[in-house]
Amino acid sequence: MKKWKFASFTSVNMSGQRVRRNFVILMLCTAVIFAIAGGFAVLQAKVTTHTTDGNPLTSHVSNQTLVSLLGGNIPYLNESVQTPSKDSLVSRLVLELMMSIDIKDPRTFLGHELPSFALFDTEIYLASEDVTFDSIPIDTPPDAKIEDQIAKAIEKAVQSGELSDDPKRLVGAGPGIKKVFIYHSHFSESFLPEIGSTNPNSASHMSKNITMVGKKLQEDLAKMNIGSIASNKPYPYTTAYAMSKQTVVAAMKQEKELEYFIDIHRDSQRRDHTTKDFNGKPYARFAFVVGKASKNYAENLKLAEYLHKEINRLYPGLSRGVFQKPKTSGTNGEYNQSLSPNSMLVEVGGVDNNFEETYRAIDVLAKVLGERIVDATPAKGTVPSTKEKK
Known part of the structure; x- marks a missing residue:
């Protein structure tokens, strides 16, 4: 043995x-x-x-x-x-x-x-000179208290029949023809100075939130004679994009003239990364996020690049950059951008900004986007140009 x-x-x-x-x-x-x-x-x-x-x-x-x-x-x-x-x-x-x-x-x-x-x-596709890895957009969920309030608000809306994706229930502005659809997948994202808090993890609110920034964009576009529809619907954080997608699809079916779909967010970065002064006035900075899993990835990227460059041409550095996110276990990577080649996710400011600073920034975004829409819309009685828009 x-x-x-x-x-x-x-x-x-x-x-x-x-x-x-x-x-x-x-x-x-x-x-x-x-x-x-x-x-x-x-x-x-x-x-x-x-x-x-x-x-x-x-x-x-x-x-x-x-x-x-x-x-x-x-x-x-x-x-x-x-x-x-x-x-x-x-x-x-x-x-x-x-x-x-x-x-x-x-x-x-x-x-x-x-x-x-x-x-x-997150990949930095295009960025201002001061943007580094530690200043890329950050997404943080609302605290448990706000999540509970969101769940109760949704339950109440369902029971009352108000939680409908019918665009007629949404807020329209401007002329009859609607070109822009504005929504907020993370609608409760708020700003610390506006809610009297200093805890960056509690920058959420049921009414004083990012939806007010969307309303400001509506008002600016209406002044340029551009119609828009905005959704202020609440969504649970964990299923936000799946539910907001239903809202966008319903709007697309009933408003055939819609061309641009804007999901407006608030970044979780701090003030030194999300604020820039121009002529002695602070502005909230932009960050454009493009999902690499979108079937319209190339077109969405081109649109984000155009907006970034045009904004920075007017206000150098106001747009922090264009950031790409692939679909992984930790990121969505699509962000409803497969629905249209003119889809965008834009972060406006961070937790330390206030509405006044975000409104100044929105004035610039509305000008750039509005001019693009007007230039691409042929006047009555004219033949549409075949020249490609940059």
Whole structure:
């Protein structure tokens, strides 16, 4: 009968000075590695990516790895792009497919483990000079008290029959023909100065909220003779986009002239990132979010880029940038933008701004958007231009 030999265990005395020194060095080296990885993550966030999503499986594979795989059949790719060896290619492919880790992007090592690194899914497509990884838009849910109030408000509206997606129940402004639909998936987002709070986690309110900013946009568009409809419907945070989508679809069916669909939000970033002064007056800054999972991704991105550039042409830096979000376990990645090529999600200000500052900003957005709509609308008796709008 074969005898098995087992290796004996060796005990380590942690009281020794040398062991304690080595343990401290190990801990310091670990801390340095995390600090360096975090620094690279901030720098890496400034790199612009313009690729669109394909198959969900390949969405976790980096561009270089894909090029390397294709290089076997297209030699030119290997010549034009520096690709890894076959051995390292296999290991990289396994890491990227199985663990969503890109060894050239340190953010992917930490993004799923550290809460603050969950933002690594957001990509900076276009941004003002002062925008870095730590100033990208942040989305935070309302506190439990507000969520409970929202649930009760929805229940009451259902019982009374007022919770209808019929656009006739919504608020219209301007001429008979409605071109713009305004809504708020996260309707309770509010501003600390307006509700008398200093806790950024409690910047929510049932009436003093982002819907008032949408109303201001309506008023500005009406002055330009542009009709719009606004929805102030409450939605539960967890199912907000699914429910607001129903509202948008219903509006599209009954108002055939609607062309632009604007979901207005309030960012959760603090004042130093969301405010800029012009002529001695503070303005709330914009941030445009584009979902990469939208089937109209390219058109939505083009619209956001146009608005960002035009706003900053008039007020340099007022628009923080255009940010892309793919569909992941932590982000929606679509934001109802598949419904129209003229869909947008815009963040107006942050938790520390007030209505006066957001209204100043909205005046600028209304001017830029209104001029685009007017320029694209042919006058009666004229032939529409075939020249493409930039």
